[in-house]
Amino acid sequence: MSGGGWPVAAGLRLSLTTLTVLPLPAGRVDRRTAALAMAWAPAVGLALGGVLAGVAWGLTELGLAPLPSAAVLVVLLALLTRGLHLDGLADTFDALGSYTAPDRALAIMKSPETGPLGVAAIAAVLLVDAAALSALVARHGWLLIAVGVAVGRLGITLCCARRIPAARPDGLGALVAGTVPASVCAAWALALIALGAVAGRGIEAAGPGWPAADWVRAGLAVLLGCALVLLLARQCVRRFGGVTGDVLGAGCELATAVALLALSAA
Template sequence: MNPGWQAVAAAFQFLTRFPVKAELDYTPELFRRSTRHYPLAGAAIGAVVWCVAAAALYLLPPLPAAVLTLVLWVALTGGLHLDGWMDTADGLLSYRPREQMLEIMKDSRVGAMGVMACVLLLLLKAALVYSLLTEGWPPLMLLLPPVWSRWFMVHAMASWPMARGNKGLAGSNFNGMEKRHSAAALPGAILLTAAAAGLFPLLGVGEWTYGQAGLAWVALPLAAWAGGTWAARRMARKLGGLTGDTYGALNEGIETLLLLVLVIIQYRL
């Protein structure tokens, strides 16, 4: 397998539970190269989520369709990012000194704050997906939150220091990420967004107008960058940098933020 396909396979094996059959030698260099394909892995997740949402909505009322869609969404990632969301909540909401926060986040056990944060996040996500399905056919923009949330993870790796240096999974494999890695992932995210825009006239988007869809194409990347930057700065200030858990938390938070933006566009604009 050539290096390009190895990087694609590594991105899918690491971020998803798609059955990618490839024997890879996971080196830090391969991990860093694979990040340029994170938006593509997000697009694959988004495409499956959209298809399942459409099928579920054909068979079921919007609420159970939304819950089943979210169950699949979590299953496609193996709960990887939810684990980071819970660990980050346990650490940051402990209000302890920096070193103790990092120790709490490293603990494999989930505390009360992590459980509450997970339950509230899933409730909000289910409610937002439900809102997007109540107008009938799922909006095509449902493909995009997983794309831009994963692009921002790459941007965060390249923009903020590692809180634990070269220790831990993130530190040992992604330490040394540079702006060029973030820049390499950006064209893919933009092209995938453009491809989704090109499918708009073919697949239809329920009650969405072209004006709403056009606004979503612009608003989602901007919201991902703005919301992610605000959250990453606050976490880095408290922890002295970012960790693998915080990357997962950023992904979950940005996905939820972008679903919220879509609901606001659908109902208020």
């Protein structure tokens, strides 16, 4: 156990501290607590998405159009996460695009400077997020917003799955890499597919049964997000020897964008 108390609660507290702006005391951190924190990441995503959904509903009630509302949501999510995942996205793409030796690529990733590829990656992801959120706001898909954000945090959990090594012997990547069982990732994926189908059902025309389109849309959102994260992790293992904290952030941003885009499909 880490820092005393119930280990599951300690993991949730660490997850909230790491993935949000909440200034909670992390206590002493070890791999067991870190593993629980990464396993809790999709739940934290649901909480973040719930905040965004509530704000989106409120802005709609105030008469704000979908696109400006989406812009507010994009900015709010960045603020609630301290922009750390966007920073990780930029650093990861700068390193992947450097075509240098692994040590040099990792040094580029660690550098505080952001290159043109990193800037382009951030711009692309934010554009997709804004477009998808605008469509979801227009359809009043409040719960789908929460699901999309949660799928992004499932990307973090996937990057920490067993058999995915760390690129460095220190840092966040070394602490959490290879700590999450595949069964936990699969359970979250199935849960988010089901929740996405329920959310889609809530905004579709009423009628008996469960339209296949709801399940297909939710399934694509989760599976495409997961597939993209696994491809990213595979490429990082090939290029750097494993994942880092920046790669976790990149996986989160990519999965969020893909999931929101899939969920926004009419």
